[in-house]
Amino acid sequence: xxxxxxxxxxSHTIMTELIMPNxxxxxxxxxxxxxxxxxDIAGGICAAKHSEAHxxxxxxxxxxxxxxxxxxxxxxxxxxxxxAFNTSLEVYIEVMxxxxxxxxxxxxxHAYMTFVALDKDSKRPCKIPELLPITTEQKRLHEGxxxxxxxxxxxxxxxKPKDATDLRSFFGELE
Ligand SMILES: CC(C)(COP(=O)(O)OP(=O)(O)OC[C@H]1O[C@@H](n2cnc3c(N)ncnc32)[C@H](O)[C@@H]1OP(=O)(O)O)[C@@H](O)C(=O)NCCC(=O)NCCS
Numbered sequence: 281x282x283x284x285x286x287x288x289x290x291s292h293t294i295m296t297e298l299i300m301p302n303x304x305x306x307x308x309x310x311x312x313x314x315x316x317x318x319x320d321i322a323g324g325i326c327a328a329k330h331s332e333a334h335x336x337x338x339x340x341x342x343x344x345x346x347x348x349x350x351x352x353x354x355x356x357x358x359x360x361x362x363x364a365f366n367t368s369l370e371v372y373i374e375v376m377x378x379x380x381x382x383x384x385x386x387x388x389x390h391a392y393m394t395f396v397a398l399d400k401d402s403k404r405p406c407k408i409p410e411l412l413p414i415t416t417e418q419k420r421l422h423e424g425x426x427x428x429x430x431x432x433x434x435x436x437x438x439x440k441p442k443d444a445t446d447l448r449s450f451f452g453e454l455e
Pocket of ligand 1 (some may be wrong): 301338367369396405433
């Protein structure tokens with residue numbers, strides 16, 4: 281029997297990787313696709329822990345790469361659930377980069393990813409526990425998640441702007 285509500289800490293996931301030659305491009309920088317793969321893995325583990333089920337990636341919001349991550353750097357990928365909806369959940373993923381000694385730590389990038397939990401027998405989307413936000417930051421991310429969800433469902437063609445609640449007026453002129 282699944283719990284009705286879970287906390288962010290129950291599924292908080294941190295994944296660390298050392299950038300090796302096979303992860304880089306000819307300039308010696310981490311390939312963007314490798315970083316996105318690791319973000320997807322960390323986010324998926326976090327989402328599966330919250331859901332207590334297998335999950336699939338439904339969408340990835342905007343990801344930008346501002347500074348190159350270099351061969352020999354260490355990255356830490358931090359994944360936390362921001363909100364659970366019905367069968368889907370949003371995970372905030374933040375990437376920090378540092379030297380191997382732990383010096384020069386800085387934020388590299390972040391993304392919001394949406395995962396959907398699947399029932400193990402039917403392989404169809406299944407209900408997941410709610411998220412109970414506790415801290416001010418967790419509450420802020422929890423509140424913003426409904427707007428981000430509307431935006432990604434509109435952009436993926438799954439929601440008509442006229443049926444949106446928070447973003448209807450924003451898209452009004454485009455209809
Ligand atoms: C994601 C998937 C399971 C949704 O299946 P579906 O039949 O459309 O299911 P539903 O319409 O019931 O939607 C299920 C949930 O997914 C969410 N969802 C579906 N597409 C979404 C998208 N593009 N962005 C965000 N959420 C999405 C819905 O909002 C719904 O969430 P809710 O239950 O919390 O309200 C299905 O599209 C799928 O299997 N996609 C492939 C996933 C995959 O293989 N990922 C790896 C790619 S390599």
